[in-house]
Amino acid sequence: MTALAAPRLSRPGLAAGAALVLLATLSLLVGVIDVSPARLMRDPEAWELIFASRLPRTLAAILAGAGLGVAGLVMQALSRNRFVESTTAGTDQSAAAGVLLMTILFPAAALPVKTLGAAAAALAGTSVFLAIAQRLPPSQPYLVPLFGLIYGSVIGSAALFVAWQTDLVQYFAVWTRGEFSGVLRGRYELLWISAVMVGVAWWAADRLTILSLGRDVSTGLGLDYAAMMRLGLVIVSVISALTVVVVGAVPFVGLVAPNLVTRLIGDDLRHAAPWTAFVGASLTLVCDLIGRVIRFPYEIPVGVVMGVVGALLFLWLLFGRRARG
Amino acid sequence: MILVENVSHAHGPNRVLHDVSLAIPRGGVTALIGPNGAGKSTLLSLIGRLLPLQAGRIHVDGLPVDATPGRELAKRLAILRQDGAVASRLRVRELVGFGRFPHSRGRLTAEDRAHVERALAAFDVMGLADRFVDTLSGGQRQRALIAMAFAQDTPVLLLDEPLNNLDMLHARELMRRLRASADAEAKTIVAVLHDINHAAAYADRIIALREGRVVADGAPCDLLTPETLSVVFGQPLRVERIDGTPVVLHHL
Incomplete structure (x- = not known):
């Protein structure tokens, strides 16, 4: 259970770390303003650009991607369904509705306060989703994400209506469509809390894995099922709220990263959580890079790129599974 | 009693x-x-x-x-129910290891591992120890679950x-x-x-x-x-x- 507990020390772990460093370096160098290594040698202004914009953007992509991946993994353990993530469980839509309400009711509130409101709304929305999802027949696993999609759309539409009435549609679009181009120093640091949540998930990995075996097994092993469920919900809701508020919702990361990882190394969160964080971060970084170069010098939001890349990966996961039996 | x-x-x-x-x-x-x-x-x-x-x-x-x-x-007390862990992608050894959770609360000690290996051998699932539970037949999975209950000791x-x-x-x-x-x-x-x-x-x-x-x-x-x-x-x-x-x- 713990032999491979620290993938950083294993050989695949080192390779993964090297890959992420490589991607991050690329991300620092790619953009409208030329920041080649040669220019960095002689121009201090280039360094300023790196620290003010490129590095925050790169870190935001890594933090958001890692967080969303792990949030998806935890969500799948809570719901005991592999096709659930924060965009298909009403979590992101609830978070967006929450920050919208905070903006209407307390327009002067600071960003952390609004984020707290978003997290509370995400918690409430996801709790309702799980309460209903547990009543769906377990013999029909596809019903759960289907229900989640409809449920999320209902919340999203209601919130959009409110945004329309209050002239906040533009803001609402920012929260519901992930984009890293606006990320600057001083405007992404809240995302570090997402990293803390990933740490909490790793700390509670054994208990979350037992939770994924169901209520009876959890109770039989002496786990406080309800308390563990609450902890999982808090992890998912906080990560979702932070991502929605800081960069906007990014779809598919929470679906594709955990499914890729658990397919290969299994459901034990002790191993799966660090790898899911890595895959989520890399995937998000790659999609952001694609969005930056595909229509250079214009940018395509990461949410859009991820929609295409993630959907393709997900289809491959679905049908690849069947082909291999 | x-x-x-x-x-x-x-x-x-x-x-x-x-x-x-x-x-x-x-x-x-x-x-x-x-x-x-x-x-x-x-x-x-x-x-x-x-x-x-x-x-x-x-x-x-x-x-x-x-x-x-x-x-x-x-x-x-350990209890084995009729319908446990059917779709789980845990390896059999990991699953049986979770039977030690009440004693270890997570990190397995050498004693825990000895219990796990004994249970794997006792129910003839040693050869399946590195397989994922969702790839096992019904009878193999049943034996893995019984081994888990036994490992709880x-x-x-x-x-x-x-x-x-x-x-x-x-x-x-x-x-x-x-x-x-x-x-x-x-x-x-x-x-x-x-x-x-x-x-x-x-x-x-x-x-x-x-x-x-x-x-x-x-x-x-x-x-x-x-x-x-x-x-x-x-x-x-x-x-x-x-x-x-x-x-x-x-x-x-």
């Missing part, structure tokens, strides 16, 4: 158990038998605190199951239809293991069994339920008679004796 006093239970409008009382002393194998819907699984789940107690009292080793912390009980073991999906040789091997643990380690084992002949050959005591009531309770030799079986199952069954052990010819 398991003490059940005046337990009644209802699933919605259906009364499943009616005022059941029984005492199961420490050590030995007890088989719960009875037709489908007799309340066997409900009784086992209530003893294993997987269902909330509605009426009556249940004590395990003197501890009330509804008021003792879950962690405390998990060191005293509790004085009381509750098994709901442990012979499910097992071929006859693995079924016999499991019953021998249960017998051996009861004899050598004084474990208290209560199992819901549908194969009445395994109960006859390996149990010390058979408790028969019908429509939520205990209708017969005693040693296999005394209990397995055409008359008693007729009371339990509603029709007389032929019983022969081979080497002193009753054999119910239910298929003839």
Whole structure:
């Protein structure tokens, strides 16, 4: 259970770390303003650009991607369904509705306060989703994400209506469509809390894995099922709220990263959580890079790129599974 | 020691158990038998605190199951249900390792690992130890789940239809293991069994339920008679004796 507990020390772990460093370096160098290594040698202004914009953007992509991946993994353990993530469980839509309400009711509130409101709304929305999802027949696993999609759309539409009435549609679009181009120093640091949540998930990995075996097994092993469920919900809701508020919702990361990882190394969160964080971060970084170069010098939001890349990966996961039996 | 006093239970409008009382002393194998819907699984789940107690009292080793912390009980009783971990992508060794959770709370010690390896060997799943549970056949998965319950290493073991999906040789091997643990380690084992002949050959005591009531309770030799079986199952069954052990010819 713990032999491979620290993938950083294993050989695949080192390779993964090297890959992420490589991607991050690329991300620092790619953009409208030329920041080649040669220019960095002689121009201090280039360094300023790196620290003010490129590095925050790169870190935001890594933090958001890692967080969303792990949030998806935890969500799948809570719901005991592999096709659930924060965009298909009403979590992101609830978070967006929450920050919208905070903006209407307390327009002067600071960003952390609004984020707290978003997290509370995400918690409430996801709790309702799980309460209903547990009543769906377990013999029909596809019903759960289907229900989640409809449920999320209902919340999203209601919130959009409110945004329309209050002239906040533009803001609402920012929260519901992930984009890293606006990320600057001083405007992404809240995302570090997402990293803390990933740490909490790793700390509670054994208990979350037992939770994924169901209520009876959890109770039989002496786990406080309800308390563990609450902890999982808090992890998912906080990560979702932070991502929605800081960069906007990014779809598919929470679906594709955990499914890729658990397919290969299994459901034990002790191993799966660090790898899911890595895959989520890399995937998000790659999609952001694609969005930056595909229509250079214009940018395509990461949410859009991820929609295409993630959907393709997900289809491959679905049908690849069947082909291999 | 398991003490059940005046337990009644209802699933919605259906009364499943009616005022059941029984005492199961420490050590030995007890088989719960009875037709489908007799309340066997409900009784086992209530003893294993997987269902909330509605009426009556249940004590395990003197501890009330509804008021003792879950962690405390998990060191005293392990329960195997009929439908665990079907779609889980855990390796068999990881799954069995989680059976040690009540003792280790996560990180496995060398002693925990020894328990895991023993359980893997005892139920013939050593060769499957690195396979994912969702790739196993029904019988292999059943053995992995039983190994997990055994790894929990509790004085009381509750098994709901442990012979499910097992071929006859693995079924016999499991019953021998249960017998051996009861004899050598004084474990208290209560199992819901549908194969009445395994109960006859390996149990010390058979408790028969019908429509939520205990209708017969005693040693296999005394209990397995055409008359008693007729009371339990509603029709007389032929019983022969081979080497002193009753054999119910239910298929003839």
